[in-house]
Amino acid sequence: MSAPTAGDLTTLDVAAAAAFLHREARLLDERRLDEWLGLFAPDALYWLPINADAEPGTHRDTSLIFDGDVRRRERVYRLLSTPLPSQNPPSRTLHAVSNVEVEPAADGVVRVYSNQLVVEVRTGDHTQRGLGTQNIFAGHCTHDLVRHEGEWRIRMKKLVLLTRDAAVPNLTFML
Amino acid sequence: MTSPSRPVAEIDAENLVLQGPKTFRVHGSVYTDEAVFREEMQRIYSSTWVFVAHESQLPHPGDYKTSHIGLQPVIVSRSEDGAVHVLFNRCVHRAAVVCRMDKGTANYFRCPYHGWVYGNDGRLTGISQRGGGYDDDFDAPEGLKRAARVESYRGLVFASLNPDVPPLTEHLGNARHWIDRQFDRSPEGSIDLRYAPHVSQYEGNWKFQAENTVDGYHGDHVHESFWMVQEQFGRESGTHGAYTQSSVRDIKKMRRQGQVMGFEGGHGLWNTPFDPAALDGLLAGPHADYYQTLLDRHGRDELLVMLSNINVYVFPNLGVLHGQLRVIRPMTVERTEVALYPFALSGAPDALNEERLAGYERFFGPSSFGSPDDVEIFALNQEGLQAGAVDWLILERGISREKVVDDVDRTSHVTDETPQRQFYRRWLRAMGASAVPDTVPEPLRAQARVAGAQA
Numbered sequence: 001m002s003a004p005t006a007g008d009l010t011t012l013d014v015a016a017a018a019a020f021l022h023r024e025a026r027l028l029d030e031r032r033l034d035e036w037l038g039l040f041a042p043d044a045l046y047w048l049p050i051n052a053d054a055e056p057g058t059h060r061d062t063s064l065i066f067d068g069d070v071r072r073r074e075r076v077y078r079l080l081s082t083p084l085p086s087q088n089p090p091s092r093t094l095h096a097v098s099n100v101e102v103e104p105a106a107d108g109v110v111r112v113y114s115n116q117l118v119v120e121v122r123t124g125d126h127t128q129r130g131l132g133t134q135n136i137f138a139g140h141c142t143h144d145l146v147r148h149e150g151e152w153r154i155r156m157k158k159l160v161l162l163t164r165d166a167a168v169p170n171l172t173f174m175l
Numbered sequence: 176m177t178s179p180s181r182p183v184a185e186i187d188a189e190n191l192v193l194q195g196p197k198t199f200r201v202h203g204s205v206y207t208d209e210a211v212f213r214e215e216m217q218r219i220y221s222s223t224w225v226f227v228a229h230e231s232q233l234p235h236p237g238d239y240k241t242s243h244i245g246l247q248p249v250i251v252s253r254s255e256d257g258a259v260h261v262l263f264n265r266c267v268h269r270a271a272v273v274c275r276m277d278k279g280t281a282n283y284f285r286c287p288y289h290g291w292v293y294g295n296d297g298r299l300t301g302i303s304q305r306g307g308g309y310d311d312d313f314d315a316p317e318g319l320k321r322a323a324r325v326e327s328y329r330g331l332v333f334a335s336l337n338p339d340v341p342p343l344t345e346h347l348g349n350a351r352h353w354i355d356r357q358f359d360r361s362p363e364g365s366i367d368l369r370y371a372p373h374v375s376q377y378e379g380n381w382k383f384q385a386e387n388t389v390d391g392y393h394g395d396h397v398h399e400s401f402w403m404v405q406e407q408f409g410r411e412s413g414t415h416g417a418y419t420q421s422s423v424r425d426i427k428k429m430r431r432q433g434q435v436m437g438f439e440g441g442h443g444l445w446n447t448p449f450d451p452a453a454l455d456g457l458l459a460g461p462h463a464d465y466y467q468t469l470l471d472r473h474g475r476d477e478l479l480v481m482l483s484n485i486n487v488y489v490f491p492n493l494g495v496l497h498g499q500l501r502v503i504r505p506m507t508v509e510r511t512e513v514a515l516y517p518f519a520l521s522g523a524p525d526a527l528n529e530e531r532l533a534g535y536e537r538f539f540g541p542s543s544f545g546s547p548d549d550v551e552i553f554a555l556n557q558e559g560l561q562a563g564a565v566d567w568l569i570l571e572r573g574i575s576r577e578k579v580v581d582d583v584d585r586t587s588h589v590t591d592e593t594p595q596r597q598f599y600r601r602w603l604r605a606m607g608a609s610a611v612p613d614t615v616p617e618p619l620r621a622q623a624r625v626a627g628a629q630a
């Protein structure tokens with residue numbers, strides 16, 4: 001991991017935060033999802049709300065994804081180890097991260113803002129509907145990072161898609 | 176088939192469904208032919224009851240929600256006196272839509288083009304710069320055009336463009352009891368659509384979603400992935416009740432019990448039982464008071480039915496299942512939108528509703544572990560239909576073992592295509608194929624009489 005490793009660090013600079021996000025993007029795009037799970041601290045939330053104003057982490061409205069530790073492992077297991085029509089053929093993704101900003105640390109939590117563009121395509125027989133077309137998903141991303149076992153880990157990843165409350169296509173790949 | 180306004184029949188619905196004692200086949204063009212789609216919009220979506228909203232989506236005077244009757248945009252609006260109006264979202268001047276939001280609260284709708292103003296009851300209340308521009312005897316319309324009929328059943332608002340449509344309860348028939356059983360899980364007997372919907376679109380015909388909502392045959396194949404998740408992780412991250420079993424084998428066993436039904440009006444039911452042994456656990460669990468209230472009110476036998484897995488499809492555009500209203504919106508012959516509205520049970524503990532939402536999200540929604548696999552299949556269906564060299568789709572599963580109940584409905588093994596056949600019988604009647612017998616064939620009646628005598 002390219003984030004700082006010294007045990008007494010209380011915050012990251014923008015370059016280190018960006019390096020963390022780039023690493024996450026690589027793991028997602030290479031489907032190294034067991035390693036991706038390892039980026040999270042215990043009791044972490046991976047969240048794609050529909051209501052962008054929902055109070056962080058509350059479950060009083062519908063989400064596209066509201067993954068605690070177990071649900072997140074279920075998602076990875078389902079993608080890597082089960083036969084699922086919606087990922088046959090599987091998606092290729094490209095996660096592009098930009099506009100990284102770091103907020104001053106508070107209570108041991110460092111908040112990192114970024115913009116994320118996820119480009120996705122499934123090929124296979126590209127002549128068939130649903131295949132061979134590139135889809136773009138743009139969103140505002142917030143990572144709450146904490147120190148855990150001497151490393152920076154994700155306490156919460158929140159991705160607010162621009163199209164969250166419109167009709168969205170198959171989102172069974174990793175966002 | 177002819178209609179008064181169209182001297183030459185464009186399609187002949189009778190030839191699109193092949194029926195015999197052991198035959199039930201639907202022609203591929205039913206899903207691909209634009210003429211069929213146009214007729215459906217006319218003869219189904221403009222003729223029968225169409226679901227447009229739930230009353231909890233517009234609880235207060237001034238609240239509105241946009242919706243559709245087939246292809247036609249409408250506003251479902253509650254006026255100051257509490258009445259619910261279903262108004263076409265089209266300015267009667269030169270046709271601009273007057274409302275651009277999906278929902279909200281408004282005293283009036285002002286057309287963005289030339290500023291005509293309508294009350295939230297649809298009445299035209301103002302014409303801009305009227306003086307001099309229009310004569311005093313200008314024949315002004317009354318306001319936004321309204322659906323010919325509006326009726327509600329337990330908060331479900333339906334509208335029809337047909338002034339002569341039979342009463343809504345008649346349309347719902349016996350399917351309504353299976354809606355009751357889902358809404359009666361609320362201590363107040365009502366549901367609340369307080370959550371945002373999950374909305375998907377797929378490149379396939381609307382009838383694929385209609386058929387699939389009560390299809391008990393596909394689960395082993397389309398949802399094997401979900402069952403493996405269930406086997407691996409159990410219920411730790413939530414369950415919506417349908418998959419309490421902990422192994423793929425037990426889930427398959429559960430899904431072979433129960434029944435499907437096809438109702439006279441074209442509606443359908445998929446129903447697998449609740450394990451009676453599990454009731455004691457609920458009565459001693461974290462929501463004991465809630466379950467005790469239901470037990471006292473409904474009695475043990477009925478409660479066990481209420482807690483079973485109930486998927487209802489209401490012809491043509493509504494599903495009521497697994498804590499959600501499912502609204503099907505045909506867009507073109509090969510494009511469809513499906514909106515899933517998870518609902519809360521009014522008066523149930525907040526924690527229970529949150530658990531239900533978390534369980535719902537595990538299987539339903541574009542990033543979930545269940546419904547995206549169904550939606551993917553609909554695109555496969557439509558793609559396969561490009562092979563027009565094959566004429567028919569086969570809907571004959573269980574055709575010899577289904578039974579007639581209450582003279583007009585049919586029931587069969589939980590994996591049978593009974594609801595889908597009943598859907599197409601209704602579809603044929605709507606599409607004007609009057610020569611197709613509505614009545615149940617005599618052999619099936621005889622079978623029912625025998626079953627009745629044995630019971």
Ligand code: FES
Pocket residue numbers: 266267268269270271286287288289290291
């Ligand atoms: S189109 Fe609405 S005021 Fe002219």
Ligand SMILES: [Fe+2]
Pocket residue numbers: 393394397398549
């Ligand atoms: Fe399904």
